[in-house]
Every structure is written in C-alpha cells, then in structure tokens.
C-alpha cells in the first residue's frame with residue numbers, strides 16, 4: 001500500500017493541530033448553547049473522531065450517510081440519503097462535519113436539508129478545503145487546511161473505498177488509477 005503513495009500532503013501532526021484549533025474555536029463559540037455535531041459518512045469519520053475529543057463543552061453527536069448519484073448527476077447537486085440522523089434538531093445549533101469540501105455540492109445540499117427542519121442555525125466545519133474545484137458558493141464557518149487540486153486519500157478519504165485508514169493525507173501515484181472520472 002505504502003509504495004502507491006507519491007507524497008504526503010498533510011501530516012498527521014498538522015491534522016492533529018488542525019482538529020485542536022477548530023475544536024477550541026467551536027468550544028468557545030458554542031459555550032452555553034445546545035449543539036449537535038453531524039458527521040458525514042463515510043469520509044468524515046476520522047476527522048469527526050479527532051474533532052469531538054477537542055471540544056470541551058457538552059454536545060450531541062449524530063451521523064448522516066449520503067451518496068452522490070455518480071458524476072453526471074452529481075453536478076445537479078442531488079445527493080441520496082442512505083441513513084438520516086436520528087436526533088431532532090428543532091431549535092438546536094447544528095454543525096455539519098466533513099473531511100473535505102470539493103465542489104461543495106454535498107454540503108450545499110445537506111445545509112438546506114437541515115435548515116428546513118427548524119434548527120437555530122446550521123454551520124459547516126471541514127478538515128480540508130479544495131477551493132479550486134468549487135461549483136457552488138458555500139460559506140465554510142470552520143475551515144481547516146486548504147489543499148491544491150490533487151487527488152488525495154487518507155484521513156478518511158478514499159479511492160475506491162481504500163486508503164481511508166492512512167493517518168496522513170497523501171497523494172496517490174497515478175499508476176493506481178486510470179480513469180480520473182471514476183475517482184469520486
């Protein structure tokens with residue numbers, strides 16, 4: 001597995017500090033408020049686990065599992081909900097937690113979906129941001145590390161479901177994949 005990695009783009013130490021910083025800001029911003037953190041499966045799970053352990057105020061946690069419809073329809077911004085959250089978010093502060101914002105379509109869709117359920121507000125936290133790929137305007141309230149337009153894996157991010165367990169964010173050697181269109 002390791003010799004398919006071309007370079008380490010973000011180290012585990014940088015990722016740890018990133019989660020620490022964001023957790024600190026969130027703890028202070030939401031002090032005294034009812035906060036629900038929603039992790040987006042599957043990619044968001046590693047950052048989610050790091051982030052919540054850096055938050056020092058009481059929180060509720062939940063998960064949503066989504067899937068895009070594939071490349072051609074992904075640009076429509078419609079995502080399929082595989083598993084919804086269980087918690088009632090009415091009158092609660094909601095923070096959606098993602099590993100990466102790429103085109104922005106997943107979070108754009110999820111934000112409006114949660115906003116329609118009567119929360120106090122819905123904000124966004126991401127470990128990584130790839131702004132060069134954005135297709136929709138998206139406000140990111142808690143933005144971690146900005147990365148270039150390279151196909152990355154690790155820290156939750158996959159290529160064909162593999163590599164999510166790598167502790168660093170890595171660039172894959174192009175010999176691993178042939179068709180770039182399949183990489184979502």
Ligand code: PRP
Pocket residue numbers: 040041042043044066067068098099100101102103104105106107157158184
């Ligand atoms: C990846 C990533 C984000 C999303 C970002 O998830 O984890 O959720 O894409 O892309 P976008 O900004 O263009 O919408 P993916 O759909 O690959 O599912 P996964 O988390 O299960 O790997």
Ligand code: MN
Pocket residue numbers: 040041042043044
């Ligand atoms: Mn994802």
Ligand code: MG
Pocket residue numbers: 043157158184
């Ligand atoms: Mg994926």
